[in-house]
Amino acid sequence: MLGYTITQWLFGILSFLSIMFALMVVFSRNPVNSVLYLVLTFFCIAGHYLLLNAQFLAVVHIVVYAGAIMVLFLFVIMLMDLNHDNEPQKTWVTKIIAGIAGGMLLCVLVGSLKGSEQLGISQYGSSQIGMVKNLGKVLFSEFLFPFEIASILLLAALVGSIMIGKKEIK
Amino acid sequence: MLTFIIYKLIICVAVFGLSLAVAAYSTLWERKLSALLQDRVGPDRAGPFGLLQPLADGGKMFFKEEIIPNVSNKFLFILGPSLVMLTALMTGAVIPWAKDAYVAGKLYSMQITDINIGILYLFGVVSVGVYGIMIGGWASNNKYALLGSMRASSQMISYEIAMGIAVIALIITSGGTLSLREIVEQQDAGFANIVWQPLGFIIFFVCALAETNRAPFDLPECEAELVGGYHTEYSSMKLGLFLFAEYINMFISSAVMAAFYFGGYNFPFAHELYDAMGLADGSKWIALIGFGAYFTKIFLFISVFMWIRWTLPRFRYDQLMNLGWRILLPLSLLNLAITVVVEFFRGHITF
Numbered sequence: 001m002l003g004y005t006i007t008q009w010l011f012g013i014l015s016f017l018s019i020m021f022a023l024m025v026v027f028s029r030n031p032v033n034s035v036l037y038l039v040l041t042f043f044c045i046a047g048h049y050l051l052l053n054a055q056f057l058a059v060v061h062i063v064v065y066a067g068a069i070m071v072l073f074l075f076v077i078m079l080m081d082l083n084h085d086n087e088p089q090k091t092w093v094t095k096i097i098a099g100i101a102g103g104m105l106l107c108v109l110v111g112s113l114k115g116s117e118q119l120g121i122s123q124y125g126s127s128q129i130g131m132v133k134n135l136g137k138v139l140f141s142e143f144l145f146p147f148e149i150a151s152i153l154l155l156a157a158l159v160g161s162i163m164i165g166k167k168e169i170k
Numbered sequence: 171m172l173t174f175i176i177y178k179l180i181i182c183v184a185v186f187g188l189s190l191a192v193a194a195y196s197t198l199w200e201r202k203l204s205a206l207l208q209d210r211v212g213p214d215r216a217g218p219f220g221l222l223q224p225l226a227d228g229g230k231m232f233f234k235e236e237i238i239p240n241v242s243n244k245f246l247f248i249l250g251p252s253l254v255m256l257t258a259l260m261t262g263a264v265i266p267w268a269k270d271a272y273v274a275g276k277l278y279s280m281q282i283t284d285i286n287i288g289i290l291y292l293f294g295v296v297s298v299g300v301y302g303i304m305i306g307g308w309a310s311n312n313k314y315a316l317l318g319s320m321r322a323s324s325q326m327i328s329y330e331i332a333m334g335i336a337v338i339a340l341i342i343t344s345g346g347t348l349s350l351r352e353i354v355e356q357q358d359a360g361f362a363n364i365v366w367q368p369l370g371f372i373i374f375f376v377c378a379l380a381e382t383n384r385a386p387f388d389l390p391e392c393e394a395e396l397v398g399g400y401h402t403e404y405s406s407m408k409l410g411l412f413l414f415a416e417y418i419n420m421f422i423s424s425a426v427m428a429a430f431y432f433g434g435y436n437f438p439f440a441h442e443l444y445d446a447m448g449l450a451d452g453s454k455w456i457a458l459i460g461f462g463a464y465f466t467k468i469f470l471f472i473s474v475f476m477w478i479r480w481t482l483p484r485f486r487y488d489q490l491m492n493l494g495w496r497i498l499l500p501l502s503l504l505n506l507a508i509t510v511v512v513e514f515f516r517g518h519i520t521f
Contacts, residue, residue, distance in 0.1 A: 032308060036246075039301070059290040067297025068330075071304065071323050078308050078316060132287055132348055162495055 011051055018044035031077045035070060042066045056132045173276075181282055185262045193417035194224040196472055203473065204480045231410035239403050243309045250306020251404065251411035257299035258415040261422045264288040266351040267464065268435050271457035280457060281351060288350040289337060292426065293330070296381060299419075300326045303390065306412070307400035318399030321487065322390035325380055328491060332498035333377035336370045339502070339509040340430055343367055345518060350426075354434035362433040366512065369505045371431045373498055378423040380494070382416060385479035389487055424471035425464075432467050435460030 004012075021044060024037040042065045049058035090098075139147050198213065198220065205212025213220035238247055268280040285291060300323050307319025343366045344353045357363055364371050380387040391399030401412045428434055440460070449456050485493070513519045 036301075036305070055285070055287050056290070059287050059294050062294045063290065063297050067294060067300075068327055071297075071300055071327060074301075074304055075320060075323055078304070079320065158499075162499070165495060 007051060010047075014044050014047045014051070018048070032074065035074050035077060038073075039066050039070050042070070053131070056135055177278060178282070181280070182263075185265075185267070185282055186259060189259055189262050189418050189421060192421045192468075193414055194228065196417045196421065197227065198223050199472070200476050200479075203476045207477070207480045228410070231407050234406045236406035236408070237403075239311060241311045243311075246305050246309035247403075248408070250302050250309060251408045251415075252302070253305065254299060254302030254415045255411045255418075257295050257302065258418040258422070260295045261292055261419075262425075264291050264350050265422070265425050265429060266354050266434060268457040268461040271454045273454065279351075280461070284349055284351045287348050289341070289348045293334065293337075297326075297330060302415075303400050306404070310400075310403035312403050314397045315400050315402045318390045318396050318402070322383060322400060325383075325387065325389065325490060325494070328494040329377040329380040329498070332373055332494060332502045333381065335499070335502035335506055336373040336377065337430075339370045339506045340367055340374075342506075342509050342513055342519070343370075350429055354429050354436065357433040358436045358440075362431065362436070364431040367431060367505075367509070369501065370509070371427075373502050373505065374427065374430070376493075376498060378427060379475070379478065380490075382419040382423055382475075384416070384420065384475055386482040386484050387490060388479075388484060389490060420472060420475050421468065424468045424475065427471055428464060428467035434467075435464040437463040 018041055021037045021041040025034045025041065028034045028037060042061065046058040046061045046066075049055075049061060201223070202212045202220070204210075213223045216222040216226045238244060263282040264285060266279075266281040266284070270277050270279050272278075303322045304319045307315040307322070310316070340353075340363060341348065343363055344356050347353060347356075353363075383390050389399075390396075391401065396402070401409055404412060437460075440463075443459075444453075444456055447455070510519065
């Protein structure tokens with residue numbers, strides 16, 4: 001079809017959708033709609049992971065971001081009763097400062113991505129690195145130390161959250 | 171290529187139809203079983219033994235007047251029940267229903283798809299399912315519905331953690347695979363996983379009750395406090411979809427439990443039976459018998475779900491959260507530690 005492969009078509013469609021939904025996140029007046037568009041954006045990004053043959057990352061992305069974190073976002077927004085379609089008007093100073101801050105963030109992002117196209121993607125064997133088995137092998141051999149540190153951090157956060165949830169600490 | 175597409179189409183439609191049929195007749199079985207437990211007769215007017223009751227109920231749902239509150243967000247109001255139903259039906263895709271069988275000289279797998287991240291897929295779909303309830307409850311523009319959906323989402327997130335850790339222990343026991351087919355297959359040779367994971371099974375079972383919003387964890391639709399919970403404003407078939415999805419979820423979680431802990435389509439002395447009957451591997455009859463065995467297990471689990479609903483009173487909300495965070499989560503971590511030690515002595519984990 002028009003000289004493109006199916007993968008390229010999928011990439012194009014997914015990219016269009018993710019950018020569109022990301023813009024909708026910013027432009028929706030209603031915060032609940034924003035959160036729902038953000039969830040859709042996450043799904044598009046998971047689609048990109050699938051195109052890169054990273055099944056594990058795609059599913060974990062959906063479970064963690066769409067399934068847990070965004071549910072909490074939605075939870076808080078619904079409880080705070082922010083469902084008014086008319087946001088209060090911001091002053092000009094706020095708008096200008098927000099514009100500058102956003103522009104600087106964009107510069108940082110572009111700057112950090114510059115030159116990344118020279119990095120080899122298939123540093124670890126083949127394009128099959130995203131499969132669970134290969135990923136597990138690399139994580140538990142080469143990157144064992146950072147992996148363990150991250151898991152201890154998460155465990156500490158888990159235990160901490162239970163401690164905070166207790167009514168009184170004896 | 172064409173045969174492949176036709177075969178996939180047939181099996182998709184078969185699983186779809188199976189889920190709907192089992193869910194429909196679960197409603198009848200639930201009413202019959204509750205009648206049995208409470209010494210009543212139960213529905214017996216529609217057809218012999220009330221067998222046409224699900225059709226009558228479905229017809230009633232379809233022909234009732236549909237009311238959409240005009241202050242609510244119409245699109246999200248309709249999206250809510252659709253999403254709940256969609257995710258309920260999507261979970262059936264990775265469940266291995268029977269052994270591979272030769273049909274007209276070709277080997278066919280009795281599963282829609284055997285992805286190597288099957289368990290994660292299940293978790294992903296289940297965690298997205300909560301959006302249906304949240305969106306539906308919020309778009310109703312009703313305080314009771316909103317409270318119900320808040321309860322549903324916090325309950326599902328809390329119990330997913332303990333469930334996930336219980337499943338990690340299961341994955342270690344079954345040799346580190348995330349594919350449901352491989353988990354079922356490895357129970358063919360040895361014991362069923364329940365022998366190695368009794369505590370894990372109990373945790374998983376309690377969490378499955380909570381994830382499907384079944385009693386005693388049905389606080390999201392607790393009628394004594396919240397009128398009808400998240401589906402207070404729903405009527406007609408949209409309410410039907412919410413109620414129906416609960417039965418499909420119950421069916422699928424029974425199927426998952428039977429596959430994880432009770433060997434799925436395997437059963438004790440299966441090979442002796444097949445040898446005595448003179449059946450070779452890949453025979454249609456083996457697939458059929460295995461499917462029958464699997465379905466018996468699923469039926470028993472569904473009955474236990476219902477038995478619990480009609481026996482135990484509902485939890486209070488703080489008790490529910492205490493059970494999830496302070497009892498099940500530490501227990502599942504303990505179970506994980508025990509599993510690692512046991513598997514080390516069984517020789518499945520090496521350093």
